[in-house]
Amino acid sequence: MxxxxxxxxxxxxxxxxxxxxWDLIINGKHCQGTVIDIKEIKQQLFYETYPQISYEVGNKTYKIEGPENADYPIGMKLELIYPEDEPSAAIIYSVSGFLSxxxxxxxxxxxxxxxxxxxxFLKGKPNNNSHIKMDKNKLLN
CATH class of the missing domain: 1.10.287 (Helix Hairpins)
Known part of the structure; x- marks a missing residue:
């Protein structure tokens, strides 16, 4: 148990x-975004890349930054989801989008x-010597 x-x-x-x-999954609005640029940021010895995604809601255009080092080429179309009352808070509609x-x-x-x-806090510790049975006399000799 x-x-x-x-x-x-x-x-x-x-x-x-x-x-x-959950609320975003159930009540979120969907739209389509397009990768418009790849932003590179130098981190000590290596570069990290972030896709820049543009999307339109109503008559207004928004931009978000995609996940780190995602392999999204410029021009790729992505499905996005956003809260109805906050279109600027969109995320990519995928497992990786939700997990990020x-x-x-x-x-x-x-x-x-x-x-x-x-x-x-497991009860009882394993007895590592349970398989060894020694006679006290053998130890003394």
Missing amino acids: KQARYLFINLLILLAPIYGN QWYTVLALVLLILWNAFYLS
Whole structure:
């Protein structure tokens, strides 16, 4: 029973990114965006690239930055989703788009902390010497 509760809590933590975006998934508005540029940022020894995505809602044009080092060529069309009351907060409508939100980072931190806590308080320690049976007289000789 304890193992079932442990696995259930792990499952709840892993579902946090979906729960965090549930309202957006259900009530969000869809639009199409186009990759218009690739922004390169030098980070010490290497470059990170971010696609710049432009989309239009109503008569207004918005721009967002795509995920780091995503392989989206200029001109590629992407489906976006945004909250109805805030069109500037669009994300890419894909698994990676939803997982790039802060809910995922929070879920991973909680998962690590929960597993560390649970595993540190397991009852009973394994007996590493249970398979070794020695006679005291053999030890004295």
